Amino acid sequence: MGTRLAELIAKYEVPGAQVAVLESGEVRNETAGVLSVHTRVEVTDDSVFKIGSITKIWTATLVQQLVDDGLLDLDRPVRHHLPGFTALVTARHLLTHTSGIDSNHFFETGRNGDAIERFVDALGEEEPGAAPGTAFLYSNSGFVVLGRLVEVLRGKPFHDVLRERLVEPLGLRTVATDADEAILHRAAIGHDESGLPVRKWAGAYGTAPSGSHFAMGARELMAFVRLHLDDPKLAVLREKQVESVPDLGIGVVGWGLGWMLHRDGVVGHTGVSKGQKAFLRVVPDAGLAVVVLTNSVNSEPLAREVFSDLLDRTTG
Numbered sequence: 022m023g024t025r026l027a028e029l030i031a032k033y034e035v036p037g038a039q040v041a042v043l044e045s046g047e048v049r050n051e052t053a054g055v056l057s058v059h060t061r062v063e064v065t066d067d068s069v070f071k072i073g074s075i076t077k078i079w080t081a082t083l084v085q086q087l088v089d090d091g092l093l094d095l096d097r098p099v100r101h102h103l104p105g106f107t108a109l110v111t112a113r114h115l116l117t118h119t120s121g122i123d124s125n126h127f128f129e130t131g132r133n134g135d136a137i138e139r140f141v142d143a144l145g146e147e148e149p150g151a152a153p154g155t156a157f158l159y160s161n162s163g164f165v166v167l168g169r170l171v172e173v174l175r176g177k178p179f180h181d182v183l184r185e186r187l188v189e190p191l192g193l194r195t196v197a198t199d200a201d202e203a204i205l206h207r208a209a210i211g212h213d214e215s216g217l218p219v220r221k222w223a224g225a226y227g228t229a230p231s232g233s234h235f236a237m238g239a240r241e242l243m244a245f246v247r248l249h250l251d252d253p254k255l256a257v258l259r260e261k262q263v264e265s266v267p268d269l270g271i272g273v274v275g276w277g278l279g280w281m282l283h284r285d286g287v288v289g290h291t292g293v294s295k296g297q298k299a300f301l302r303v304v305p306d307a308g309l310a311v312v313v314l315t316n317s318v319n320s321e322p323l324a325r326e327v328f329s330d331l332l333d334r335t336t337g
Contacts, residue, residue, distance in 0.1 A: 196237040
C-alpha cells in the first residue's frame with residue numbers, strides 16, 4: 022500500500038490504523054497514525070487493536086476442534102453439556118445466529134474465572150425470543166454460550182483454552198486476551214463519533230467469547246486467517262448454513278459457522294468494540310486476505326476504500 026494508509030486516515034479523520042495483506046503466500050503490513058489523540062503515541066507493528074466480533078471466528082474454531090475431537094455434536098441440544106440451559110438450542114444454531122436468543126445481554130458477572138459460567142447460568146433460564154432454527158437473529162449472547170461449551174468440554178477457562186489451542190500454537194506474541202494483558206502492549210484506545218477517546222476500554226468480561234476483550238496486531242490476525250486457509254478441516258466453517266440474512270449494511274449475503282459470507286466468494290467478519298472497528302475480508306479461492314484494524318467508530322469508509330483497492334481486482 023505504500024503511503025496510502027497515511028492518506029486514508031487523514032481523509033477519514035481516523036486517529037490510527039493497521040492494515041495487513043496476505044497475497045501469494047506473503048504478508049505485508051502498514052501502520053499509520055496514533056493510538057490515542059490524547060497521548061499521541063504512534064501506531065507500530067506491535068500495537069494491539071480490539072478485534073471485536075471477529076473473535077467469534079476464533080470461538081467457532083475452538084468449537085470445531087471439539088467436533089474434530091469427538092467431544093461435541095453440533096446438532097445435539099447444548100443442554101446435554103449445560104444442564105441449566107433449558108432451551109432446545111444446538112451449537113449449530115448458536116454458530117449461525119439462529120438460536121432465537123436475544124441479540125445482546127450485557128449484565129456484569131465480575132472478572133473472575135467463573136464470569137462466563139455465571140453469564141450463561143443467568144441466560145439459561147430465559148426462553149428464546151424465536152423458536153430455534155426459525156429466524157436469523159445476530160446474537161452476541163449466543164457466542165458466550167459457545168464459549169461456555171468450550172470451558173466445560175475442555176475443563177479450563179475460555180481464555181486459557183484460547184491461548185493453549187490457538188494463540189500459542191500459532192506463535193502469536195502481540196495478543197491480549199483481556200484488559201490486564203493489553204496494558205503490557207501498545208494498546209489502541211477507541212474514539213467516538215466526535216473523535217474523542219472513549220472512557221472504557223472493554224465491555225463485560227463475561228462476554229469475551231463474543232468479542233468484548235480480544236486484541237492483537239494485524240499480522241497476528243492474519244496468521245489466524247492463514248491457519249483457516251491452510252487447514253482443510255476448517256473449511257467447513259465457511260460453508261453456507263443460512264441463505265437469507267437481514268441487510269446489515271456490510272454486504273452480507275449468507276452465514277457460515279461463524280463466518281459472514283459476502284458476494285463473489287468473499288468471507289469475513291466485522292468487529293466493533295468500545296470505539297474501535299476491525300474488518301476482515303478473505304477470498305479463499307485466491308489465497309487473498311485483508312485485515313484493517315482501527316481505533317475509530319468512523320472508520321468504515323476507510324476500510325471500504327482499502328478493500329476496493331485490494332480486493333476488486335480479484336473479485337471483480
